[in-house]
Amino acid sequence: MKFGERVKAVRTSAGLTQEQFASRLGVTRQAVSNWENGRNLPDIEVVIALSKTFGISLDELILGGEDMTHDSGETNSMADKLIRDGSEGRWMRMSLAMSVVGAVLIVVATVLAVVATNSVSYVDASGVLHEDFWLVPVSYACAAAGVLVLLVNFVAQLRRRKRMTGSYRPAR
Structure with a gap:
């Protein structure tokens, strides 16, 4: 599962619209839409807030409980972004x-x-x-x-x- 799909799963399991979800994280609805559609990725501060607010571990949120490489050989874009940001x-x-x-x-x-x-x-x-x-x-x-x-x-x-x-x- 890609990062955007995990964000959408967290939002829908909480029973929130994109607007409500965005409001709880202090971002715009467009930002949430972009994350869910894979057009953009949030900053680490937002990922941590999402983790705390919705009670999901950072490992599950970033890596999806999987290794950094999926079966298809595709790398995890969120993990790659965090590595690039740190570097x-x-x-x-x-x-x-x-x-x-x-x-x-x-x-x-x-x-x-x-x-x-x-x-x-x-x-x-x-x-x-x-x-x-x-x-x-x-x-x-x-x-x-x-x-x-x-x-x-x-x-x-x-x-x-x-x-x-x-x-x-x-x-x-």
């Missing part, structure tokens, strides 16, 4: 972390460059030169590392977009 969430968190690290490295490089520019070098009474010479190369290294991290993140995003949509154009 997408992990990818977005990693990409955000890389962007933050790259930006922080560039900010540190900028601060070090400003400090190096404004630092005073002097020769003390014993003839020793006091200079913060290390600030300049460390600043360059931080800037290069920050740009590299941002560039790697950008290329990874382009490759992921191409793999998912088949082109580098933004998905609409």
